[in-house]
Amino acid sequence: MALPPPSSSAPLFELSGIEREFTLGQTLIRALRGIDLTIGRGEFVAIWGPSGSGKSTLLNLLGLIDAPTRGRITFDGENVLALSDNALSDRRNHKVGYVFQSFNLVPVLTALENVMLPLQIQGVPSAQAQQRARTWLGKVGLSAFEGFRPDRLSGGQRQRVAIARALAGEPQLLIADEPTANLDSRTSHEVIDLIEQLNRETGVTCIFTTHDPRLLGRVPRQLRLEDGLISEDRYQDTAREVHA
Ligand SMILES: Nc1ncnc2c1ncn2[C@@H]1O[C@H](COP(=O)(O)OP(=O)(O)OP(=O)(O)O)[C@@H](O)[C@H]1O
Numbered sequence: 001m002a003l004p005p006p007s008s009s010a011p012l013f014e015l016s017g018i019e020r021e022f023t024l025g026q027t028l029i030r031a032l033r034g035i036d037l038t039i040g041r042g043e044f045v046a047i048w049g050p051s052g053s054g055k056s057t058l059l060n061l062l063g064l065i066d067a068p069t070r071g072r073i074t075f076d077g078e079n080v081l082a083l084s085d086n087a088l089s090d091r092r093n094h095k096v097g098y099v100f101q102s103f104n105l106v107p108v109l110t111a112l113e114n115v116m117l118p119l120q121i122q123g124v125p126s127a128q129a130q131q132r133a134r135t136w137l138g139k140v141g142l143s144a145f146e147g148f149r150p151d152r153l154s155g156g157q158r159q160r161v162a163i164a165r166a167l168a169g170e171p172q173l174l175i176a177d178e179p180t181a182n183l184d185s186r187t188s189h190e191v192i193d194l195i196e197q198l199n200r201e202t203g204v205t206c207i208f209t210t211h212d213p214r215l216l217g218r219v220p221r222q223l224r225l226e227d228g229l230i231s232e233d234r235y236q237d238t239a240r241e242v243h244a
């Protein structure tokens with residue numbers, strides 16, 4: 001009999017039969033109506049589709065922020081629905097980095113301090129947190145801006161700080177819900193290209209949502225959601241595979 005594969009090569013996510021319902025007054029909203037999905041380690045995935053199709057609902061499940069009404073989710077070898085609240089918040093703190101459309105930086109802290117913050121919450125000593133935050137600001141091209149507060153940074157720069165903050169703790173997964181919604185078209189492409197580059201360089205699994213198909217050009221895996229179901233799960237050859 002063949003040995004099971006080592007856990008590190010097992011998929012990062014396995015979802016089966018996922019449904020998520022909300023009740024609004026008397027109305028039952030079936031936001032997700034039966035999702036089966038496997039996501040491997042190191043993948044770069046876009047979840048796209050029209051408004052109301054369930055993108056954020058699915059991303060919140062993948063980010064361990066919400067639980068399904070029915071179905072099963074395995075993340076990094078663990079049955080997510082069996083984890084205690086404490087265990088869930090531990091996984092969120094150590095395994096997942098989050099980027100939001102509104103950047104969510106702390107306004108009174110500098111770019112460097114914003115990136116340091118989650119590391120300090122994780123218990124990383126200050127000097128080490130500062131060094132790591134500097135490295136990550138460098139990776140997103142913002143070394144010269146480390147002393148700036150968010151109000152002195154452009155939208156694209158703020159999102160770069162948010163990406164550095166999300167990745168500085170070296171999570172296994174980066175989750176970004178409409179990370180480009182507040183950015184112009186050129187800056188949006190730059191932000192997606194940056195995430196793609198960091199995914200390639202560090203191997204962190206990245207999953208983001210967008211309703212803009214123009215941003216999918218360099219995204220190897222594209223999941224289209226329509227009305228709570230995956231209507232298309234497409235892999236495309238991207239330049240990076242040619243150069244790999
Ligand atoms: N907390 C909630 N309570 C009630 N209904 C909700 C809740 N969250 C989402 N929904 C509903 O679930 C459906 C899917 O919503 P979701 O936010 O996942 O869509 P989306 O694809 O992210 O849309 P958008 O592109 O506008 O962000 C919608 O009908 C929405 O109104």
Ligand SMILES: [Mg+2]
Nearest residue numbers: 055056057178
């Ligand atoms: Mg949404």
